[in-house]
Amino acid sequence: MQEKDLGADLRSVLITKQEIDARLAELAAKIDAGYEGKDLLLVGVLKGAVMVMADLARALATPVTMDWMAISSYGAGTQSSGVVRILKDLDTDIKDKHVLIVEDIIDSGLTLSWLLSNLGSREPASLEIMTLLRKPEAAKVDIDVKWVGFDIPSEFVVGYGLDYGEKYRNLPFIGTLAPHVYGG
Numbered sequence: 597m598q599e600k601d602l603g604a605d606l607r608s609v610l611i612t613k614q615e616i617d618a619r620l621a622e623l624a625a626k627i628d629a630g631y632e633g634k635d636l637l638l639v640g641v642l643k644g645a646v647m648v649m650a651d652l653a654r655a656l657a658t659p660v661t662m663d664w665m666a667i668s669s670y671g672a673g674t675q676s677s678g679v680v681r682i683l684k685d686l687d688t689d690i691k692d693k694h695v696l697i698v699e700d701i702i703d704s705g706l707t708l709s710w711l712l713s714n715l716g717s718r719e720p721a722s723l724e725i726m727t728l729l730r731k732p733e734a735a736k737v738d739i740d741v742k743w744v745g746f747d748i749p750s751e752f753v754v755g756y757g758l759d760y761g762e763k764y765r766n767l768p769f770i771g772t773l774a775p776h777v778y779g780g
């Protein structure tokens with residue numbers, strides 16, 4: 597779907613594909629500098645982080661390995677259920693490795709604070725977070741996020757990996773959902 601052809605389900609484009617690409621290039625340069633001379637393992641959080649993981653990895657000059665974890669705290673709706681479940685664990689032992697968690701969004705912060713304590717207990721050499729998007733609620737949770745793409749308002753967003761009821765993940769941009777779609 598093109599940005600000019602939003603369809604009835606989307607209210608607006610919040611971040612264009614060009615803005616995402618430019619910001620990822622900036623962050624990739626900073627991440628490269630941060631991991632100079634080190635082996636880096638990118639841990640993507642399925643499914644939302646698929647797009648950012650793919651594009652960030654290609655923007656990095658640092659040689660990386662990649663692994664994936666699937667955890668879910670959202671059901672079909674727009675509210676976190678408050679319960680985090682592991683749907684797929686890492687294939688890799690991360691002990692003594694430099695690990696960068698790659699997320700699409702930090703909203704309530706619940707998913708990441710759970711993930712940090714889970715991965716932290718596996719004794720990585722370092723554990724940092726990169727997220728494309730962060731909402732204001734996340735500031736209430738004490739999570740040290742090293743790299744943030746965009747701070748966005750508290751609206752439900754879709755596209756570039758983010759879904760509503762599994763739809764809209766393949767939009768190349770970040771958009772806000774029309775209230776009638778989710779009953780807002």
Ligand SMILES: O=P(O)(O)OC[C@H]1O[C@H](OP(=O)(O)OP(=O)(O)O)[C@H](O)[C@@H]1O
Pocket residue numbers: 641642643644645667668669670676699700701702703704705706707708758759
């Ligand atoms: O900060 P929080 O309020 O915890 O929300 C952030 C999490 O919610 C989304 O995942 P979701 O559980 O919807 O799974 P998905 O990535 O498969 O869509 C998103 O990808 C983050 O992982």
Ligand code: HPA
Pocket residue numbers: 670701703704751752753754758759760
């Ligand atoms: O705003 C959002 N959109 C899609 N998925 C999400 N998961 C947490 N917040 C969001």
